[in-house]
Amino acid sequence: MGNTDKFEMIANVYDTPERIQIAKVSSEAIRGYLLDSGNKNAIDFGCGTGLVGLDLIHDFLSVLFLDTSPNMIDQINQKIADLHIQNAHTLCFDLEKESLSDLHADYIFMAQVLLHIQDVEHILSRLFHVLNEGGHLLIVDFDKNENITSDLVHNGFDQEKLADMMTKIGYRDIVSKTFYTGRNIFMGQDASMFVLDSKK
Template identity: 50%
Template sequence: MGNIHVFEKMAANYENEERIKIAKIIAETIQKQLPKGKEQTAIDYGCGTGLVGMELLSDFKSIQFVDASKNMIAMVEQKINDKHLSNATTLCVDGEVDPSVALHGDCIFLVQVLLHIPTIETLLSNLYRALNGNGQLLIIDFDYNEAVVSDKVHSGFKQQELIQTMKKIGFTNLKARTFYHGNQLFMNQEASLFILEATKK
């Protein structure tokens, strides 16, 4: 995943009041897209310190927290140990460059992950293979914002362009909507977040 060294440095001080607030809003938005019942397995890919996934543990049979940053994963493991969680596991791996790792789940969610990925098609293809049949991919990221100019991240995404990219990979039942607006939300710019839902055939 792109910018790993940045997240390694940020891990210990990553969580703040604003990030915790946004994580709860995102988790509530994801919950609305989930099927009823708690027999599914999930992967929180690019989980960071697990702010979103921890809010969703009661919605799944199990969640695997996956991140390329060892320090971020260490923060998640601390939470799992402190809370004595039995349905949470961790894996430190970069699925963008190491597709050989056997990831499998009924639901995968990526929260503000794609903007850090130079070649999103590679990661999305790997995650498509990781999904079980009829599995669900949920992407939460920033809408395209021309005010954001950076050589480190994408300037957000145009929903319909992302949908077309995912159709080529094989995803079906694609739909997206913007669900949150905020000031100084993205690179100190006013921005909005969308959720995109897709299914594996």
């Protein structure tokens, strides 16, 4: 996944009050789209230190925390151990480089992850194959923001264009909305965030 080296360096200081707050509103936005999820398996894709996934851990039968950064996985493993969580697993893996034919889930959620991925269509296609039939992919990310220019990340996403790309891949019943606006939350700029729900 993009920017793994950067996340390797900041893993042990990642959980700032600002990031914890953004994770909280992100998990609440995701929770609003969950249906009968108590007997479903989920993947927190690009989980980082697990801020979003841990907030949703009791909404699912099990959650797999997946990230490309070994240090981030170490952080989430420590939290799982400290909190005595029984229904969580972790996997350090780069889905951009390799596919996982034996990995399947009813729900995949990703919060502020897509902006770090160079080839968005490629990763969304791979996630489509990971989803069980009828499963949901939930994306939380930043709306397109022309004030941001970066070689490291996308400057957010146009919800309509993202939905069009996902429709071509095979996703259906796509709905999205902007749900949060904050000061200095995206590379030092004021920005808004959207949540998108889609189905296989």
